[in-house]
Amino acid sequence: MKKIDVKFTNELTNDEIRQWNSLNSSDEKGRVYSSIEWLEMVEKSDGIAQQIVLLKENNTILMGMTFDLMPKNAPKQYNLDELLKGNSEYIDSKIPLKNMNNSYMPSVVFTARASRSYDIRYSKNLTTKDDLDDCFKLIYNFIFNKYCEDYNITFLYVPENNVILRRNLESLKLDKYAITGSYYKKIDYIDFSEYLDEYPSKKRSKIKNEINNLKNSEYEVIESELIDNLDKYVELVGMNFKKYGFPNFNFHSYKERMELLNHSFKGRSKLLNIQDQEGNIVASALYIIQDQVMHARGVGVDYGKSPKNIAPYFNIVYYEGIKKAIDIGASYFVVGDGLDKVKISRKMDLEKLFIYTNENSAEFKGNMKLINQYSENKFEDLFHGKKD
Incomplete structure (x- = not known):
């Protein structure tokens, strides 16, 4: 019988840690950012443990995802309010963002802290699309039902090539916005x-x-x-x-x-x-x-x-x-975001990063549309007539 556990990452048992690190990743290039080592490092640095939701069957982890409950007083680097006010080095100051009046709800944010990636982990025994999608939906519906009365749901920095995650997010009809890009080279x-x-x-x-x-x-x-x-x-x-x-x-x-x-x-x-x-x-x-x-x-x-x-x-x-x-x-050499023209000039490949969310306040959507338009235009300009 399947069951779902929600706990803080510092509450994981030794067996859960062992299982977690052996699971497959939906984002192969960003796997390090869902590793126990990374989660422990960021937890100690921030002084705040991240939450994790685990889908299990007979004490075996089938799928897991990290998330934060993000109130409006969350740390600046993870606070959507700060992001949309432009208080982030990842949002260009030239984007004419409108003032936010905090009219939107706080978020359940599925994110890998201190990274520009998001990865879900899943059992090697989940070998079919239907198995993977069914497990994802069980977790998503559980979180939605547990928190949706007081929180919206946001997936932050979803990589373009994270096929499993994006397929499921697209099926949920969440709003999607391009926000930045990360660069890498397949070796x-x-x-x-x-x-x-x-x-x-x-x-x-x-x-x-x-x-x-x-x-x-x-x-x-x-x-x-x-x-x-x-x-x-x-x-x-x-x-x-x-x-x-x-x-x-x-x-x-x-x-x-x-x-x-x-x-x-x-x-x-x-x-x-x-x-x-x-x-x-x-x-x-x-x-x-x-x-x-x-x-x-x-x-x-x-x-x-x-x-x-x-x-x-x-x-x-x-x-x-x-x-x-x-x-x-x-297998991969990853150089992350920023300095787009420089990275393109050294033959790095672009992977767009997206936000998926069900937040529907007018202010939020307005600013996200501006960021999305700016990002897509920037990518088009960077690669249209790209020179060696």
Whole structure:
């Protein structure tokens, strides 16, 4: 007999944790963000445990989904009110969003905190479309009936290629809005030269020069554990946040989250650093490696101390990152959202991210339509007449 449990992630039993980490994922590229390691890290960083709904049969997990009950006083980074007021680095300030009067209801938000992805986990024994869809509907109807009197339901940052989840959300007739995009590269190269072969000859020569300039300089690329150079990495990231218009970067809270990330992903959180002969680091990029996916999670460059001709950003993120992904046999290299034109210029592929919701207040829908229109227009402009 099937039954549904709702609990906080910090209440999971050892058996439930073991089962959860062995389940399949509807978002293969974003699987790390539904892992127990990630959930524990974010819980400790936020000081708020995330909720999880589990569909079980005879104590075996068939499907599970993480969610938050999102009142209007929820943390800013997860608060839909703040999102729609434009208080988010992921919503362009040029979008003419209208003032919100908090006329909409708080949400049950299905989300993976501190990520731009949402993933549902399901048993390997659910092998048919009907089995998967039936389990999803059982969970959705349970949550809807439990909370719908006081909450709307929102699915935040649903990846375009998350077929199982999107199929079910489309069947529910929820409103859908494009909100941003995430970039990735499928790694099916034998070696780095195959990646370079994707470029026309002129651009390929330029990239080879950038790589050779670094190779022939006084600088070198060194890999380290995150914890070994954590302070320098956070310092460089902070410099770049301020350089690009985010003056409120909080060094201490970001460092705390990185310390927790290092603890949760020990041995799987790596830095690729560019340093001089004295060991002074001038650029650093953080990667998380899990389940054959390599995620670029952050980068910092001291542009005042690193020569422009060694192209520190492109070398440390794209060229060295892709080389590393090939070397470890990764299936995907994920570079996330932002800097769209730069990522497209380095042959990254776009995956749109959507919000699905049943919130129907006029103010909410009006702002979401503006964000959707801006996002779709941006994607069209980026890829219409895209140049190598």
